[in-house]
Structures are given as C-alpha cells and as structure tokens.
Amino acid sequence: MTIRLLLADDQALVRGALAALLDLEPDLEVVAQVGRGDEVVAAAVDAAADVCLLDIEMPGCDGIEAAAALHTAAPGIRSLVVTTFGRPGYLRRAVDAGVSGFVVKDTPAAELADAVRRVHAGLRVIDPTLATESLTSGDNPLTARECEVLTAALSGAPVAQIAAQVHLSAGTVRNHLSSAIGKTGTATRAEAARVARERGWI
Known part of the structure; x- marks a missing residue:
C-alpha cells in the first residue's frame, strides 16, 4: 500500500528536496505540495493525502495552526511537523493541535521515511531531544x-x-x-x- 503525502513548506527548494527524497521510498508518494499554511486543508483533502508534512513558519498560517485545522476538518489525515525550529514550546503547541509527529529537518532521510510510516500507522513520533527539553522547560506561563x-x-x-x-x-x-x-x-x-x-x- 502506498502512503500518500502532502508537503507544506514555504521554501520551494526544501519542498523539492524533501519530495525527491521521499519519492525514492517504494511505499511513499508525494501527491501534493503547498507553500502556505492556509492551503493545507483544501490541498490535503483534494489530493486524498494520508499524511501531511508541515513546516512551522509559513505565510497564511503557521504549521501548528494548519495541523489544528486539518485535525478538525479531516481527522483521518495525520500530520507530521518537520521543522528547523526545534523549540520545546512549539512541540507542546503541536501536540495540543493534534499532530502525530514532530521531527527536525536534519533528521536522516531513512528516519524521516520511517517516521512517516509510524505516523500513518497511528503511532506518535517525537524527536527525543525535543521531548526531553519540553519536559524540563515547563509550561507556557503566558495567557x-x-x-x-x-x-x-x-x-x-x-x-x-x-x-x-x-x-x-x-x-x-x-x-x-x-x-x-x-x-x-x-x-x-x-x-x-x-x-x-x-x-x-x-
């Protein structure tokens, strides 16, 4: 069975590199790409995506807001945050928004592909270093x-x-x-x- 992927990143070069890497996997297929957070839900539904790989910092709305909207509109579609910004507060917000995974962009290609498969299988995948930092940094004190x-x-x-x-x-x-x-x-x-x-x- 092929896992259908949507890539959301405002940097076309990064999107292209990710698509090229993931398309090398026999069971993964990139079926849609967007450069804005507010395009994620419609594109994911239209392309019948199984998993959406989301950057955080994008125009329109950020990847965490896009994940929350996706979780509400199409709860069967999983989301995996793939970001340069490995901040503990982002991880907490992402989990609250319903994401299934959170990894950083320097994750090796084989590990990223494995993370996609695990998220598709209903598992949660969190970068272990970030998970530790999130636990030790405390909750967001701001309203x-x-x-x-x-x-x-x-x-x-x-x-x-x-x-x-x-x-x-x-x-x-x-x-x-x-x-x-x-x-x-x-x-x-x-x-x-x-x-x-x-x-x-x-």
Whole structure:
C-alpha cells in the first residue's frame, strides 16, 4: 500500500528536496505540495493525502495552526511537523493541535521515511531531544491574550497600533505587556517577545 503525502513548506527548494527524497521510498508518494499554511486543508483533502508534512513558519498560517485545522476538518489525515525550529514550546503547541509527529529537518532521510510510516500507522513520533527539553522547560506561563499581544509586539509597533490590531484598549495592552515582561523575567516588551519566541510560546 502506498502512503500518500502532502508537503507544506514555504521554501520551494526544501519542498523539492524533501519530495525527491521521499519519492525514492517504494511505499511513499508525494501527491501534493503547498507553500502556505492556509492551503493545507483544501490541498490535503483534494489530493486524498494520508499524511501531511508541515513546516512551522509559513505565510497564511503557521504549521501548528494548519495541523489544528486539518485535525478538525479531516481527522483521518495525520500530520507530521518537520521543522528547523526545534523549540520545546512549539512541540507542546503541536501536540495540543493534534499532530502525530514532530521531527527536525536534519533528521536522516531513512528516519524521516520511517517516521512517516509510524505516523500513518497511528503511532506518535517525537524527536527525543525535543521531548526531553519540553519536559524540563515547563509550561507556557503566558495567557492566550498575552501571547497575542506579544506576537503583535514582535514588529516593534507602538502600543496604540498593537491595541488596534488586537482590538483592545491601549491600557489593556500595556497591562498584558507588563504581565508578560514579568513572566518572562525580561526588562522590555521587545525582550519579552524575543524570549517567548525562542521558547516557542508564540
């Protein structure tokens, strides 16, 4: 039986390399490729994919959001995150979103193919180093609103602009930023956003 794959990565070169490697396997076939997270669900359903390999950082929506949408729309299609960004917070968010696997891009081709087969068989495949880091790094202390405000703050926009973007008052945004700064042990909102991003919380 051939396992039908969708590849989602905004870098065409990476997608092409992954497709070439996986198509060498006799039981794997790449049936669709997309470069945006918001194209994953429709393309996976249209191509009758069995497993979707998702990068995290993509336009439209990130791979974790795409996995959550896929899990809701087509729960029979499995998702496997394949990313450069091996951050513990990403792993936790991905598992919460319903992904079946999480590996980093420098995984050897044979191991990646095996991960695809195991995910297709209903097993969960997690990079062991990341799993250990995730267990030792603790839970994300930020609320959903604090994450939203910090994500908006990554651009360096002024408070008034962030407030308009997230539909909150400037005072409420300042409160969320202050709380996030305290929880991340940083001195500024820029540092708080950087730390949250490095830990995969946003």
